[in-house]
Amino acid sequence: MNCRILGVAFAEPIGARCWQCTKTLSRRAVRADLSRKAGEVKLHLLGDPYYGGRGTLWGAKAVIDRATDILGLVDVQPTFMPGGELAVADGDAVVPAINRLLRLFDHAFATQDWHPAGHSSFASAHPGRKPYDTIEMSYGRQVLWPDHALQGSDNAALHPALDMTKVEVIVRKGFDPAIDSYSTFFENDHRTATGLDGWLRQRGFRRVFLAGLATDFCVAWSAEDAVRLGYEVTVIEDACRGIGIDLGNGRTTLDEARDRLSGLGVRMVKSETLTA
Numbered sequence: 409m410n411c412r413i414l415g416v417a418f419a420e421p422i423g424a425r426c427w428q429c430t431k432t433l434s435r436r437a438v439r440a441d442l443s444r445k446a447g448e449v450k451l452h453l454l455g456d457p458y459y460g461g462r463g464t465l466w467g468a469k470a471v472i473d474r475a476t477d478i479l480g481l482v483d484v485q486p487t488f489m490p491g492g493e494l495a496v497a498d499g500d501a502v503v504p505a506i507n508r509l510l511r512l513f514d515h516a517f518a519t520q521d522w523h524p525a526g527h528s529s530f531a532s533a534h535p536g537r538k539p540y541d542t543i544e545m546s547y548g549r550q551v552l553w554p555d556h557a558l559q560g561s562d563n564a565a566l567h568p569a570l571d572m573t574k575v576e577v578i579v580r581k582g583f584d585p586a587i588d589s590y591s592t593f594f595e596n597d598h599r600t601a602t603g604l605d606g607w608l609r610q611r612g613f614r615r616v617f618l619a620g621l622a623t624d625f626c627v628a629w630s631a632e633d634a635v636r637l638g639y640e641v642t643v644i645e646d647a648c649r650g651i652g653i654d655l656g657n658g659r660t661t662l663d664e665a666r667d668r669l670s671g672l673g674v675r676m677v678k679s680e681t682l683t684a
């Protein structure tokens with residue numbers, strides 16, 4: 409993708425990067441305009457068929473709008489952490505990172521993977537198959553997982569150290585035995601809605617910030633759906649951890665997820681670039 413800057417205005421050029429091509433912008437590429445709010449600016453992009461014109465360039469700090477921004481906590485459950493059934497390496501490190509982030513937001517939602525025993529996403533439900541195999545289901549390709557997130561189990565609860573004060577809704581997903589649900593908006597058929605979109609819309613949220621587990625599955629699929637539903641989406645990478653299944657071509661599911669997200673215009677940022 410070739411983004412070319414025609415004109416740009418912002419107050420804090422240091423460390424700014426184009427959110428489309430993620431290229432760091434030199435000072436010469438910008439024209440300061442101190443009338444704009446620091447941290448959020450506009451630029452023109454050329455050569456991008458999806459957006460075709462105008463995007464937002466983030467300065468050194470992006471300012472959280474406490475009224476219309478919401479932080480989504482994706483599957484922060486011990487089942488996905490070291491010692492859990494489907495452990496993501498270093499997965500428990502997201503808990504303190506998320507608790508710090510929550511200070512910037514007035515609103516949050518959480519998702520909870522919530523499977524009945526014998527769920528069709530479990531390798532154990534498919535004789536001869538093993539975890540991390542891929543099979544074709546009626547709704548598309550499905551990775552098979554170890555049994556995890558069993559309804560009512562201690563490891564399927566939201567992590568006990570997670571600050572729940574600002575969590576206004578909890579969306580459970582994956583409870584239909586016949587279909588998995590990575591995204592917090594749609595089950596894996598991409599059609600069956602969880603209801604979260606309606607809730608966010610009725611509450612007036614416009615920008616969705618995501619953190620949690622795992623970057624390359626439930627976080628990535630949630631981000632993709634959120635973009636398609638019209639939200640501005642930011643993934644806070646240091647408050648996420650990924651699985652990174654080897655795809656056999658020198659790349660992992662994490663590489664693929666990052667490519668898909670940046671192609672859709674999802675911002676991938678670090679916590680330190682956000683401010684209240």
Ligand SMILES: [Zn+2]
Binds near residue numbers: 557
């Ligand atoms: Zn699951």
